[in-house]
Amino acid sequence: MTAEVYNRETEAAAPDRAVASARPSRVLSSLSGTKGLIVPAVLVAGWSTLSWAGVFAPNLVPGPAAVLAEISSLWASGDLTSHIGVTLTRVFFGFIAGTLAATLLGALTGYSRTARELLDPTLQALKAVPSLAWVPLFILWFGIFEASKVTLIAVGVFFPIYLNLVEGIQGVDRKLVEVARLNRFSRLDLVRRVLLPATLPSYVVGLRAGLALGWMFVIAAELMGASEGLGYLMIDGQMTGRPAVIVASLILFAIAGKLTDALLAGAARPFLAWQDGFGDMKGASHARNR
Amino acid sequence: MLAIDSLAKHFPNGVIALNDVDLAIDQSEIVSLVGTSGCGKSTLLRILSGLESASHGRVAIDGEAVSGPHPEIGMVFQEARLMPWLTVADNVRFALKDEDKATQDRKIADVLAKVGLADFAQAYPRQLSGGMAQRVAIARALVRRPSILLLDEPFSALDSFTRLQLQEHLLELWREERFTMVFVTHDVEEAVALSDRIVVMRGNPGHIHAEFSLDLPRPRKRTDADFQHWKEKITQSLDLS
Ligand SMILES: Nc1ncnc2c1ncn2[C@@H]1O[C@H](COP(=O)(O)OP(=O)(O)OP(=O)(O)O)[C@@H](O)[C@H]1O
Ligand SMILES: [Mg+2]
Numbered sequence: 001m002t003a004e005v006y007n008r009e010t011e012a013a014a015p016d017r018a019v020a021s022a023r024p025s026r027v028l029s030s031l032s033g034t035k036g037l038i039v040p041a042v043l044v045a046g047w048s049t050l051s052w053a054g055v056f057a058p059n060l061v062p063g064p065a066a067v068l069a070e071i072s073s074l075w076a077s078g079d080l081t082s083h084i085g086v087t088l089t090r091v092f093f094g095f096i097a098g099t100l101a102a103t104l105l106g107a108l109t110g111y112s113r114t115a116r117e118l119l120d121p122t123l124q125a126l127k128a129v130p131s132l133a134w135v136p137l138f139i140l141w142f143g144i145f146e147a148s149k150v151t152l153i154a155v156g157v158f159f160p161i162y163l164n165l166v167e168g169i170q171g172v173d174r175k176l177v178e179v180a181r182l183n184r185f186s187r188l189d190l191v192r193r194v195l196l197p198a199t200l201p202s203y204v205v206g207l208r209a210g211l212a213l214g215w216m217f218v219i220a221a222e223l224m225g226a227s228e229g230l231g232y233l234m235i236d237g238q239m240t241g242r243p244a245v246i247v248a249s250l251i252l253f254a255i256a257g258k259l260t261d262a263l264l265a266g267a268a269r270p271f272l273a274w275q276d277g278f279g280d281m282k283g284a285s286h287a288r289n290r
Numbered sequence: 291m292l293a294i295d296s297l298a299k300h301f302p303n304g305v306i307a308l309n310d311v312d313l314a315i316d317q318s319e320i321v322s323l324v325g326t327s328g329c330g331k332s333t334l335l336r337i338l339s340g341l342e343s344a345s346h347g348r349v350a351i352d353g354e355a356v357s358g359p360h361p362e363i364g365m366v367f368q369e370a371r372l373m374p375w376l377t378v379a380d381n382v383r384f385a386l387k388d389e390d391k392a393t394q395d396r397k398i399a400d401v402l403a404k405v406g407l408a409d410f411a412q413a414y415p416r417q418l419s420g421g422m423a424q425r426v427a428i429a430r431a432l433v434r435r436p437s438i439l440l441l442d443e444p445f446s447a448l449d450s451f452t453r454l455q456l457q458e459h460l461l462e463l464w465r466e467e468r469f470t471m472v473f474v475t476h477d478v479e480e481a482v483a484l485s486d487r488i489v490v491m492r493g494n495p496g497h498i499h500a501e502f503s504l505d506l507p508r509p510r511k512r513t514d515a516d517f518q519h520w521k522e523k524i525t526q527s528l529d530l531s
Contacts, residue, residue, distance in 0.1 A: 175367070175369065175371050176371060176373060178341055178371070179371050179373075179384065179430075180384070181341060181359055182339060182340075182341065182359045182363075182365055183359070183384055183385050183387075184358075184359050184361070193373075193384075194373070197373070197375045198373075198375075200375075274374055274375040274376075274414055274416070275374065275375070
């Protein structure tokens with residue numbers, strides 16, 4: 001429910017980037033409710049039945065049993081843990097780097113008009129470069145190893161966070177700012193007590209969209225040249241003609257994306273309780289009891 | 291005393307919102323500003339509050355020129371303007387500083403009791419009705435015990451019953467605290483019910499057209515012939531403008 005609201009806002013806030021990232025995570029977020037499990041269960045059942053009835057060619061579409069077997073054998077050999085670990089590490093560092101840069105620059109251009117006039121046009125122009133187009137340059141600069149991958153992920157993470165943050169700061173209700181001025185708030189207090197909390201909802205939207213893009217870009221980075229990671233596992237499955245490995249990697253990506261998003265949303269929730277109605281139930285009865 | 295001397299406001303886009311406005315308001319006096327839409331009432335109030343600066347002329351409190359927001363002035367807008375992420379108590383705390391938490395808490399509890407919201411200190415703005423939210427805004431404006439309270443159509447978004455209630459409530463608070471009030475309204479009855487003096491403004495450019503000192507005793511009964519007579523008179527003055 002909450003995630004749905006966020007994703008809809010994301011689409012409005014950063015349409016070009018968000019659409020691709022919002023769809024899968026919306027589908028996935030509904031998995032967390034029990035009702036959300038019904039459709040996947042039906043799909044798996046259908047998949048299972050059709051595979052068992054021999055409708056699909058097993059060498060193209062493996063059955064759920066084959067995929068499960070593949071996952072458990074990868075798990076048993078320890079390969080799975082190390083692939084997941086490598087991918088997670090890349091996403092983590094890319095996400096942190098992208099978030100830091102986006103937060104610093106976004107706060108600066110959102111708050112200071114001069115900085116906005118100076119920096120924003122450039123950043124908007126860079127945004128227009130399809131992010132994968134950076135790949136050759138990053139490989140040239142940072143080599144084919146970790147640095148280029150992490151940088152690519154950071155670039156993907158950067159824009160939704162930056163755009164949402166700037167928009168959030170710009171969109172803070174002038175009327176609330178006037179209340180702070182009437183009470184002679186210092187600049188610091190204005191930022192701390194009005195701008196920051198008012199901007200938080202759209203910042204969180206940006207973080208979640210950024211994380212989704214981080215997952216998208218880690219695959220891109222790993223498909224293009226890696227010796228480890230879930231993306232590599234997919235390529236490996238393709239090269240060696242093992243579709244079960246590809247499907248297994250897809251499922252693992254879905255689970256990892258969903259879990260990290262849920263983690264982020266959960267961490268943000270206490271700070272947004274005023275907004276998303278999380279505390280509504282308690283509050284409403286409190287008000288009624290009086 | 292609040293003194294407004296030959297005040298003018300020219301906006302950068304060329305609009306002259308106020309031209310040569312003179313007004314002297316006594317301590318504890320209640321003055322209403324009425325006038326057609328766009329005649330500069332809000333602009334005048336915003337200059338008094340220090341949110342907007344004047345192009346010419348000056349505003350002084352007890353002889354001292356005001357430039358920028360002033361601790362002796364509280365302001366209430368048409369919208370409650372509460373921070374949705376803060377409880378009622380913390381919204382009121384916005385108007386307090388330089389005091390320890392315990393003193394603040396005591397002042398907040400006092401003022402919330404005065405506006406009848408003692409039980410809602412920990413509620414969030416989304417849990418309040420429009421009238422309650424506006425009472426929180428009044429509490430926030432009064433918690434510093436300012437000597438001047440400015441109100442820009444504070445009750446115009448409320449239903450007529452709640453509006454009546456809040457008018458009476460505001461008068462009660464005024465009887466206790468005796469702050470000076472400058473009250474912008476479109477509702478002539480509201481102006482007559484509250485004011486010692488009613489200032490009728492006209493636009494293009496905004497200026498004071500007429501002033502009426504009301505000699506009605508308090509508490510006022512809206513059904514009295516005198517009350518009706520003033521209502522008639524103010525309405526006429528407005529219609530001509
Ligand atoms: N920031 C601004 N920039 C330019 N013009 C403005 C600005 N604020 C107000 N004005 C203009 O100044 C004039 C007076 O506006 P003001 O808001 O004071 O009117 P008002 O009497 O409060 O009207 P209402 O009864 O509708 O609230 C109007 O013509 C308005 O368009
Ligand atoms: Mg107005």
